[in-house]
Amino acid sequence: MLFPTIDFAIFFGIVFVANWLLAPFPRPWKLMMIFASYVFYAWFDWRDIFLLMSCTLITALGGWFLFHSRVEARRKIWLIATVAGNLSLLVWFKYAGFFSLNVDNFVRDLGIHATPIPIIETVEPVGLSFFVFMAISYVADIYRRTLQPAPLIDVATHLSFFPHLAAGPIVRGSELLPQLARSAERDPRHIDLPRASYLIFAGLFKKVVISSYVSSAIVNPVYMSPSVHSAPEILLAVYGYAVQIYCDFSGYTDIAIGCALLLGFQFPENFNLPYTARTLQDFWRRWNMTLSFWLRDYLYVPLGGSHGTRKTLYRNLMITMLLGGLWHGAGWTFIAWGGLHGVGQSVGHWRRSRRVAAGLPAMRETRLARAWQRFATFQFVCLGWLFFNAANFSVAFTMITRLFTTWGDPAPLFRLPVILVIVGSIATQYLPADLSRRIEELFARLGTVAKGATLAAALLVITTLGPTGVAPFIYFRF
Secondary structure (H helix, E strand, O other): OOOOOHHHHHHHHHHHHHHHHOOOOHHHHHHHHHHHHHHHHHOOOHHHHHHHHHHHHHHHHHHHHHHHOOOHHHHHHHHHHHHHHHHHHHHHHHHHHHHHHHHHHHHHHOOOOOOOOOOOOOOOOOOHHHHHHHHHHHHHHHHOOOOOOOOHHHHHHHHHOHHHHOOOOOOOHHHHHHHHHOHHHOOHHHOOHHHHHHHHHHHHHHHHHHHHHHHHHHHHHHHHOHHHOOHHHHHHHHHHHHHHHHHHHHHHHHHHHHHHHHOOOOOOOOOOOHHHOOOHHHHHOOOOHHHHHHHHHHHHHHHOOOOOOHHHHHHHHHHHHHHHHHHHOOOHHHHHHHHHHHHHHHHHHHHHHHHHHOOOOOOOOOHHHHHHHHHHHHHHHHHHHHHHHOOOHHHHHHHHHHHHHOOOOOOOOOOHHHHHHHHHHHHHHHOOOOHHHHHHHHHHOOOHHHHHHHHHHHHHHHHHHOOOOOOOOHHHHO
16 A cells, blocks of 8 residues: 555545544554554555564564573574574565576576576565564564563564554664553644644655656656666766655655654654765765664674774675665665675775874865765765666666766757756755754644645645656665
8 A cells, every 4th residue: 555545545544543542442552553554564465464474473472482581592592593584584585586596597607507496486575674674673672681572462563553564664662662552641632743744745745746757757768778868868867866766765754754643653763864965874874764773783783893803894884785785675786786885885984094094184174075075975875876776787887888978969858857856856955954843833833724725735736746646665675
């Protein structure tokens, strides 16, 4: 079920009413929310609900046995078994086909004429990567003794809660479970309506209007047939995809956070003006933050983090970013994207360490220096997005080659409206940081009728400017 649809509007209206009617009764409320979330998930494919059930049972039972095991060796066994059980779901449905195909190709390249290896064909369920990572963080936090196991009904509510289910944000047990335990204390009179409205309508505008327009006007045509497009069009498509994926993914999480607010729950922020980053490390503190911090806390730090030798640091960065790339998709282009960011961050650490070792002072904080850092970081990020969105390396290298060789060719897609939308979308990240808060405060001061009229006008603008029908969110396939 997609957010920007009539189906979801009807669904959410029913859930919203049931949510507040049952709020004083925790157990009936949780059962209702689990049922509603499974209906939401079954809308994509009803068979996937059994996968969500399996993940929930593995996680709840594993966390309980881990917590109640007094011997450290048994605690580790339960941790490994539970994580492995959840990862097996992810590996089978997301990577089995990729691995079997590459093993078959490798055997053929060696000239071994054996029986072809069966190619495993699976369809990855929507949201699988997100709720598996949530499940892993739950049991890992129990192992670290920073979280106590929750009842099965709470774990089921936590993992299936429909606002985050399909594409995040990755909400940890320590963030949502305490709110579920206090769910009866919620009061509909304390709903932050201005913030929720701003997030939902801003998310709809980013997804339905900006992302859809940029995708159809420049990104899809160029990436589908790069060999027939010129350098200006390719450059615009690369920048356009940076806008498309940001508006698409941040739009989804804005709507998710806004819907959760209307139901009385707080989700963590997931984006913080990522294209204003001055370094790649800064970019990953701003982009898909719940995944970035998950990779840091449950992969990079356990590997050793920045402790140890410089080579160890580079190794840990590369492993983290390569696996982060693989998390996004079973394809070599995703691995290349992760590797590119790993190399970029390693080079950044190397340069800073060389400067410290040479006894040089920190670089001067001038306006020109900050502008250059932001420009260079954005170019590197866009280079990564080129591989991220390319169907294969042939497409990626064709685009790179033509980017340097076809500047004199015709460029019919290089049009002023597309340029203005792309430049304007990036420029909005440099607006005053408190602008959204001021808009929310202005909306809050309006009367009830004025609020309704404002929201109706915003919806009219979105539906008028948006296309007929809405494409699935990009991160649904991750």
